[in-house]
Amino acid sequence: MTRLAIIDSGGANIASVQYALERLGVTGTLTTDREVIRTADRVLLPGVGAAKDAMRRLRGAGLVEAIRDLKQPVLGICLGMQLLCDGSEEEDVECLGVIPGTARKLTVAEHFPVPNMGWCRTQKVAPHPLLNGLDDGSFFYYVHSYALPVSARTLATAQHTTEFSAIAGKDNFVAAQFHPERSSSSGARLLKNFLEIDA
Amino acid sequence: MVKGVQFRDHRVVGDILELASRYCDEGADELVFYDITASPDARTVDRSWVSGVASVLDIPFCVAGGIKSVADAEDVLNKGADKISINSPALANPGLITELATRFGSQCVVIGVDSRHEDNDWFVYQYTGDPDKTQAAQRRTLDWVVEVQERGAGEIVLNCMNQDGVRKGYDCEQLSAVRAVCSTPLIASGGAGSSQHFLRVFEEAAVDGALAASVFHSGELPIPDLKQYLAENQVDIRL
Numbered sequence: 333m334t335r336l337a338i339i340d341s342g343g344a345n346i347a348s349v350q351y352a353l354e355r356l357g358v359t360g361t362l363t364t365d366r367e368v369i370r371t372a373d374r375v376l377l378p379g380v381g382a383a384k385d386a387m388r389r390l391r392g393a394g395l396v397e398a399i400r401d402l403k404q405p406v407l408g409i410c411l412g413m414q415l416l417c418d419g420s421e422e423e424d425v426e427c428l429g430v431i432p433g434t435a436r437k438l439t440v441a442e443h444f445p446v447p448n449m450g451w452c453r454t455q456k457v458a459p460h461p462l463l464n465g466l467d468d469g470s471f472f473y474y475v476h477s478y479a480l481p482v483s484a485r486t487l488a489t490a491q492h493t494t495e496f497s498a499i500a501g502k503d504n505f506v507a508a509q510f511h512p513e514r515s516s517s518s519g520a521r522l523l524k525n526f527l528e529i530d531a
Numbered sequence: 532m533v534k535g536v537q538f539r540d541h542r543v544v545g546d547i548l549e550l551a552s553r554y555c556d557e558g559a560d561e562l563v564f565y566d567i568t569a570s571p572d573a574r575t576v577d578r579s580w581v582s583g584v585a586s587v588l589d590i591p592f593c594v595a596g597g598i599k600s601v602a603d604a605e606d607v608l609n610k611g612a613d614k615i616s617i618n619s620p621a622l623a624n625p626g627l628i629t630e631l632a633t634r635f636g637s638q639c640v641v642i643g644v645d646s647r648h649e650d651n652d653w654f655v656y657q658y659t660g661d662p663d664k665t666q667a668a669q670r671r672t673l674d675w676v677v678e679v680q681e682r683g684a685g686e687i688v689l690n691c692m693n694q695d696g697v698r699k700g701y702d703c704e705q706l707s708a709v710r711a712v713c714s715t716p717l718i719a720s721g722g723a724g725s726s727q728h729f730l731r732v733f734e735e736a737a738v739d740g741a742l743a744a745s746v747f748h749s750g751e752l753p754i755p756d757l758k759q760y761l762a763e764n765q766v767d768i769r770l
Contacts, residue, residue, distance in 0.1 A: 514589065516589050
């Protein structure tokens with residue numbers, strides 16, 4: 333039985349993430365307990381809302397170092413992705429610094445509203461077990477106003493006024509800008525892949 | 532594409548879940564649940580159905596109706612809804628938009644606008660859930676669309692009332708005018724009767740989504756057929 337810890341970053345989408353895992357037969361433990369997180373087989377860092385608030389919550393729970401030190405597979409979702417980066421332009425907040433890069437504000441242009449909210453094609457750029465069985469150009473559901481620029485850590489991209497990192501990863505950490513829990517069968521496949529990554 | 536599911540609370544939760552799952556399986560990209568009795572009646576609503584919907588759906592969904600405060604919104608979002616849509620309460624208290632956006636982020640805050648063509652302009656209406664209480668909100672639609680964005684709205688659903696239920700196509704003229712002043716996602720509502728109507732609103736008004744209810748409820752336009760048609764006509768859509 334997989335012990336899955338879901339870090340309670342205070343976002344409102346946590347119920348959706350839990351339901352998505354339950355549909356895959358896994359019950360996650362929602363927690364801010366360092367020991368529960370450290371000893372879990374896998375860790376999820378979900379989040380929606382403001383980066384500053386979420387970092388304040390993680391700091392308050394004494395989780396900043398604890399998350400950086402994790403050795404098991406860790407998946408950041410949406411704001412959770414930005415929290416794993418060096419920082420975000422949103423109120424110039426410093427984040428966990430696990431995945432290099434700083435999340436930048438999306439720019440408004442014709443046909444490119446902000447927030448970027450909807451189903452976007454997602455292109456694979458580097459092989460990773462998280463992407464097993466997913467077609468190049470699969471649609472995922474995005475809701476965000478900030479995004480991590482493309483870098484050597486980018487595993488998949490999506491397009492706004494510029495290309496951005498849809499999935500990025502470093503060592504045991506991976507992160508998705510979109511919401512797999514709301515991305516139909518593609519999202520379910522990605523979550524299943526995460527649950528099956530070799531620990 | 533967005534599918535509206537309109538219900539009153541005599542409909543049992545099982546029915547809602549069954550309907551929601553069916554539309555989800557057929558390929559709807561998002562569902563909107565309208566609790567249309569909630570706003571005019573000013574009473575508390577049983578929202579246990581939201582958790583049920585959240586547990587079966589793997590696409591985003593929005594709850595509209597009866598959300599008048601930050602506490603109402605929190606209840607709905609904590610039960611697993613992705614977005615809340617407010618209409619009449621935003622007109623009665625525009626500050627609510629900012630409160631909601633600050634607390635939950637703009638991405639959760641959808642503003643529904645019921646708009647009617649009059650005297651060569653468009654005007655906002657409120658309490659449209661109840662024909663006896665429907666009234667002009669004394670606001671120009673284009674002004675209101677600009678204001679709600681400034682106040683923090685993350686998405687706008689424009690329901691063109693002249694078109695609603697008549698199935699003669701979306702009001703592309705009005706939607707284009709709103710598009711020109713709308714930098715958040717814009718969803719067209721009101722008037723869908725055929726696949727061609729959907730194609731036209733994406734091409735002519737550059738909306739981000741198109742919402743329909745009756746044309747799907749009646750079974751007249753199956754969602755897979757519609758999406759296939761749009762894809763064949765170069766609309767980049769999830770199949």
